[in-house]
Amino acid sequence: MCAEDFAKKTVGALSWGRKSIDLSVVNTFVKRIQERYHYSLVVLKELVKTDFKLRYQGSFLGVAWSVLRPLMLFCVMYVVFAKFLRMSDGTPTYPVVLLLGISTWQFFGEATATGLRAVVDRGDLLRKIHFPNYIVVVSATIGALISLGINLLVVVIFAIFSKIQFTWRVLLLPLNFIELYVLALGAALLMATMYVYFRDIAHLWEVLQQVLFYSIPVIYPLSMVMDNDSLGKWGLIIAKIQLLNPIAQTIQDIRHNLIAPETQPTVWTLVGNPLIAVIPVILAFLLLALGVHVFRKHNRKFAEVM
Template sequence: MKTVIENLQHRYHYAMVVLKELVKTDFKLRYQGSFLGVLWSVLKPLMLFAVMYVVFVRFLRFSDGTPTYAVSLLCGTCLWSFFSEATGMGMRAIVDRGDLLRKIHFPNYIIVASTTMGSMISLLINLVVIIFFGIFGKAEFTWWVLLVPFSIIQLYLLALGVALLLGTLYVYFRDVSHIWEVVLQGLFYATPVIYPISMITSQPNFAWAAKILMLNPSTQVIMDVRRNLLAPDYVDTVWTMIGNPWLRLLPYVLTLLILWLGVHVFRKYSAKFAEVL
């Protein structure tokens, strides 16, 4: 067993060193030249949350009737911001780092992984902010919070799989960025970030639509984090809305399938990236 671990460390040591340095570089360059620097990783989702709160909660009166809805909105905003940023930046990572690929030999997937890891750092910072607001927003912290890291890992794997797939396509077809913007906008409105899922379940003719939305991995992850982190008794999840035990597993299977597809497509075409670029 010790020999296997040593072989793995020797095999991936160079890749891990490159990944670490790229993550540090990307995260520093992301806010280079700005006055507030890293604080923007917190301020951007907070400002987006403020706009959504004023428009959808105060004016349009969106609410699920629970005291934690405002904090749930903040949580959903931060999680969605991570997914949007990680997939968008991951999609352009190979093209933006094309000069590096031609000069240095290292596994190409590290470039995509480094950009998504930079977004993950911002998300972890935002989670601290969410917990802080949750303390004053009547959140119910229970032992279910121990499951939150698993949901965050699932969201990261989902974003990484999408980023690898989009990053490969973007090398050959630049139109992918415009298509993904439209798809991402559609996914945003199909995910209960700004509206509670109860708004759909309360409509008898559309209760089935809520169950379909819950089978979407992005929806499942966001609702799981909200329930386990903030309000165990108030938030619906795939486990409470879907009766079929096999269907409950569908979002998790889709996450792994998307990750596998992204890795498979990326590995198949990554050898020609330097030539195409």
Template sequence: MKQLWEKLSARYRYSWILLKELVKTDFKLRYEGSWLGVAWSVIKPLMLFAVMYVVFVRFLRVSDGSPTWPIVLLCGISLWNFFNEATTMGMQSVVSRGDLLRKINFPKYITVVAATIGSLISLAINMAVVIIFGFFSHAHYTWRIIFLPLNFAELYLMALGMALILATLFVWFRDLQHLWEVFMQVAFYATPIIYPLTMVTQMNPSNPKVGMTVQKLMLLSPPAQAIMDIRHNLLSPENVPTVWGSIHTWYIKIIPVILTAVIFLFGVYVFRKNSAKFAEVL
């Protein structure tokens, strides 16, 4: 066992050092030249939350009626910003590091992982803010927080898998960036983040089964499932529905988890198969 650990350490030591340096560099460059620096990683979602809260909660009265809704809204916005930022930055990471890839021979997946970890650091800062605000917003912290590492791991693997696929395609198709922006905007409104999922079940009072079916389909989206699970387990187990409580057939419940695993493994496969050609194209 000791020899195996030494071999693995020797094999991946260079990759680990390079990964740390790329993460540090990306994080510094992201806020270089700004007066508030790293504080923007907190201020940006707070500003977006303020706009969403005033428009949807105060004016349009979009709420689940619970006192925890504002903090649930902030949590959802922070989680979606992470997914959006991780996939977008990951998509651009190989092309943006083209000079480095042509000069130095190293595992190219490190550029994508470094970009997504940078987004993960911002998410950690935002989650700390969410937890602090939760104490003042009637958040109900329970034993369910033990599931959060699995929830965050699922969301990260989903983002990393998508980033690997997008980064591979982006080397050849630069228009993908604009298409992805449009897709993410549509996906944002199709995911129950700025509105409670209970609104979906009430959209057709004469036929509530339609709303229940749409709700279940929305929860089968891997990002939606992970985001709702985090909100449920961290802040409001009473008011945030999840796929585990809304669907009673076990093999349908696990569809989002299976999709996450498939997308991640497919992303690894696609990236590894094409990474040797990157230097030639870039």
């Protein structure tokens, strides 16, 4: 064997050994993560199943209310705002856009409302069984996420019957829903912590939800603000400010990517500066970071306070 062949084999052996070491390190890391969070994942799974079963326990229609609630609200909103008050963007896709907006808003409202009360409502369980407190908040938001998934199936069916042409932008929807969930979870963690100490937070949040609902384009199209003659040049500025709200930005992005990219403006199409356009995304993740920080700081005292 020549020196050159020996060197090649040696280098190959070393490379293979290095790859084996890298794989073993990765496998060890994955196993440690699984061992550390296995118990938490089992508890989370059982809580989600229990919450979803108890939510409609005793009702005649059961889980069907997950679909019927947004549909009934959609019918009321459509008749009042689209038919009587003539709120529409003038396109045949508006009914589906309205239904999608109501469904996504319902998720945010349900996730924050149930997440807010999760720690207090599960206080007896937290005192009896030892598991990370944040799981009860996460399980509440995941329950709302399941309802959103059911509602989205209804939206897609409506969209198919309305002959809406889906585009490649549907591939961006997972990013939109991740941001929406991050936003809801951050708000839920923050308010769940505050609710342990101040029960008035629940009533205050109900009022703030109504303010948020009408301050962003959920039931009315954004074009009504942009093209409003009474607002003049301020209409476009106000629309841009509205879209800097992470909730409005996420809802509009979902509508844009799923239903009507031509008629549904987003912060990315209205705001020319990408550094400004990315502000609502940054705010969503900052809210999650704040919620996690505040929750972790106070969660050890929950049992004493409750």
